[in-house]
Amino acid sequence: MLNELRKSNQARQDAWPGGEEIDLAFRGLELGGEAGELLNKLKKLTRLDRGIQGQKAEEIAGQRGHLLRDIAEELADVVICADLIAMHLGIDLAPEIPAKFDKTSRKNGIPVYFGERSTLHNLAAEAMPDDEKRGLYSKFKVERTDGRSAPGEKHHDCEYFVLDMDHDEHARAAIEAYVKSLEDAEQYPGLAADLRYRYL
Numbered sequence: 001m002l003n004e005l006r007k008s009n010q011a012r013q014d015a016w017p018g019g020e021e022i023d024l025a026f027r028g029l030e031l032g033g034e035a036g037e038l039l040n041k042l043k044k045l046t047r048l049d050r051g052i053q054g055q056k057a058e059e060i061a062g063q064r065g066h067l068l069r070d071i072a073e074e075l076a077d078v079v080i081c082a083d084l085i086a087m088h089l090g091i092d093l094a095p096e097i098p099a100k101f102d103k104t105s106r107k108n109g110i111p112v113y114f115g116e117r118s119t120l121h122n123l124a125a126e127a128m129p130d131d132e133k134r135g136l137y138s139k140f141k142v143e144r145t146d147g148r149s150a151p152g153e154k155h156h157d158c159e160y161f162v163l164d165m166d167h168d169e170h171a172r173a174a175i176e177a178y179v180k181s182l183e184d185a186e187q188y189p190g191l192a193a194d195l196r197y198r199y200l
């Protein structure tokens with residue numbers, strides 16, 4: 001669906017009169033505007049549901065259904081505008097959403113991951129809390145020794161995958177593949193040499 005949205009956004013953007021004047025700042029205002037429209041409808045719904053004064057009498061009768069319809073439309077606008085920003089910056093949003101969803105699950109220790117298959121797998125794992133049957137989960141708390149994983153620093157909230165070199169029989173193969181990738185790319189030769197010396 002997101003791929004379809006991107007194609008449609010691109011096609012419409014190409015045809016939009018004055019579109020050549022649109023920059024990132026405008027896209028930001030656009031998203032903020034749509035978020036504001038959504039929040040205003042949510043305010044009206046909250047006001048209606050709680051009986052808070054402020055609605056015109058003729059607005060109250062039968063308004064909830066209309067408000068829900070409006071809210072659905074504004075939510076759609078927000079998603080469309082979010083994709084326009086991603087498009088402007090060359091970001092492919094489709095893989096970002098499951099990745100970010102799963103990152104939040106891991107961060108909060110909730111074994112529910114994006115997509116039916118992984119969700120079912122991880123829910124089953126919850127019933128059988130055994131490492132061999134479990135999928136990815138937050139087993140370690142990783143902190144950089146240079147302080148750069150602190151809030152506001154470049155590596156805050158980065159993802160790390162930890163290998164147990166003493167007990168995981170597959171860890172060596174993973175290190176071997178990593179070293180080969182480093183050597184093929186001719187990058188970090190010192191790291192590649194150290195890993196090879198220590199683990200392979």
Ligand SMILES: [Mg+2]
Pocket residue numbers: 034037073074077
């Ligand atoms: Mg709107």
